[in-house]
Amino acid sequence: MPQPENHAIAAALLPLVGGAGNIDSIAHCMTRLRLGLKDRALVDDEALRALPAVLGVVEDDTYQIVLGPGTVARVTGELRTLTDPGGPGEPGEPEQPFTAAELAARGANMKAARKAANTTPAKHLLRRIANIFVPLIPALIGCGIIAGLNGLLVNLGWLPGVTPALAAIASGFMALIAVFVGYNTANEFGGTPVLGGAVASIIVFAGVAKITVFGQPLAPGQGGVLGALGAALIAVYVERWCRRHVPEAVDVLLTPTLTVLTAGLITLYGLMFVAGEVSAAIGHGANWLLDHTGAFAGLVLGGLFLPLVMLGLHQALIPIHTTLIEQQGYTVLLPILAMAGAGQVGCAAAVYLRAKHNASLRATIKSALPAGFLGVGEPLIYGVSLPLGRPFVTACVGGAAGGAFVGLFSMLGTKVGSTAIGPSGWALFPLLQGNHGPGAAVAIYAGGLATGYAVGFATTYAFGFTRETLAALNTPPPPHPAPRDAARARAEM
Incomplete structure (x- = not known):
């Protein structure tokens, strides 16, 4: 029996990706609906982003719509009942400088550039390995x-x-x-x-x-x-x-x-x-x-994970995680890498406070933060920090601090691991394990998240903006003409 909400989401998505005839394949991962499309130009990217259920859009070898954990599996099933596999999508056009729509368009352009850069044979191979796992x-x-x-x-x-x-x-x-x-x-x-x-x-x-x-x-x-x-x-x-x-x-x-x-x-x-x-x-x-370089290793891994994701190189870690889980029962790398998401959340909170007169950007952050706490970072990355530039760097600093915190405890003899791959943020708590049991693992991981939030927030608030950027962020868009003024303008043409 279809659930009305998920069925409605699938029904809303279908015409915006060009209809059933435009879809070649339908699949999903932890957070994203992955569509293989026949004609990318048939996708209404701007309307897709406007749907309340859509947390973001990522263009790679497939067209990926971020729906979040849980929702994505149910919507995928509903979409399959509506159509045979098929479909792609396009980024929207920039509007007013430093509005949420303009930043989202910048993020879409950066994703397109990343996709073009990721066509090397080595990165294509990494994507195929990811498709296996x-x-x-x-x-x-x-x-x-x-x-x-x-x-x-x-x-x-x-x-x-x-x-x-x-x-x-x-x-x-x-x-x-x-x-x-x-x-x-x-x-x-x-x-x-x-x-x-x-x-x-x-x-x-x-x-x-x-x-x-x-x-x-x-x-x-x-x-x-x-x-x-x-x-x-x-x-x-x-x-x-x-x-x-x-x-x-x-x-x-x-x-x-x-x-x-x-x-x-x-x-x-x-x-x-x-x-x-x-x-x-x-x-x-x-x-x-x-064991020997825990704090430094955690700092490097936590700080570089967001750029690795941008380059598509994080896919090389999937078989490594799986190997560690197979050998030891958990992967010690994932909790450290998850700190990158904590830095991103702290960064977004700082942008929210600094952009106090930018209602559209604050609305975007407010809607994307809950997903960010659960480890779904794409809406914040591509809609906020990456297009703004400096906040992406300060988010990485927050991730580095959280990674160093978790790595330090590993160096002191208490390892924190995850018994599965996929979730991060708060969603990783049920999967935590370590050499001193889940209680110690949960406490250290929570401390790492708090560190990542705090450092990501503080560095973004203090160093994330030039004076010019901050002024542009807080400049309200020009008001729409009143109906009488608009009529007068048409009469004068």
Whole structure:
């Protein structure tokens, strides 16, 4: 049964992206509705931004409408019931200087420039890797929250008859995540998805313990998600070779057999060992970095994350996060990187106070701040801080301060991690875990957020504006002519 609000949002979006015939694909991630469009020019970008449910628009390889966590999944389902996949969109035109609409248009132009800069082969590859892991995020979040709840019950000694069941529910997906990575990898790179999953499943099969490579027995799961990704890629290339050289009459028999056999042998007798070493190095490297240079590492990671997002390079971190979760049960990097959002929120609050005579900009900030507290930063980034220039830098300073706070405690022996990737801001609290339990992790993360808010606010308030910018921000737009004046002007023409 469709929910009226979500159905209404989907119905409102559809004509503004060019209708059902303009949409090639419909998907979503944590916060964004991702549309593949046939004709970008058919999108009414200005009307889209004006919809109350729309928190922002991001143009990348797909047209992305920011709706926020929870809402996006429901609206995606409603949109699919209204149409077959398809659709793109365009940025609005600037209006009066330093109005909310003009700043949004500047942000749209910056996004377009970023998209043009992100067409390099390396960044395209990173986007494809992100496409492999993003569909797994809902399961990671669900299982991560259940794992945290189970840990809390175990520590308290409550419901001992239920905790084994919760442990099984939380761990089942992670035990087989390699299969899902293999399936998505083959699908993304043009192979048969089930063959990619079949080869990747070798990695988690218990029987690999009977196989010796380089004088050592293999361990089930050795190589993890990186091994699964590599195994599926090998399967894709073997399958392509078979499609070109195997006679059509026996293709249905030989191609899947040769694909699984060849890629499987390479996985067992080389890839699992190499990927295992790389995965172990990632885990050791992350722990060493925070144990020995925690405050500095946190400052750098928290301060540079917003620029990494702008360049699309943050996508390279997705398999690293997943590897750490697979190895340790949580990623120690995500809570530090989430501090970038705290700096952004503090920055926006300062802009709100400094632009006290700019009603349109203050209205934009007021509507976007709740999403910013929940870790959805696009509306504030592209609608406020980035177009203004200096506030984007001061937001990064706030993120650096929050990251240094969390990193310092890691250096002192208390690690803060997330059992899943995807959420940030306040939405990350249910997923927090660490080497001293969730209580300590929550307290340190909250302290980091408070630091990021405070430093982002203070630096933006004090250094975020030149005198000229502040004057332009607070100059009211020219009044519209009164009806009588307008009539007189028409008569004089």
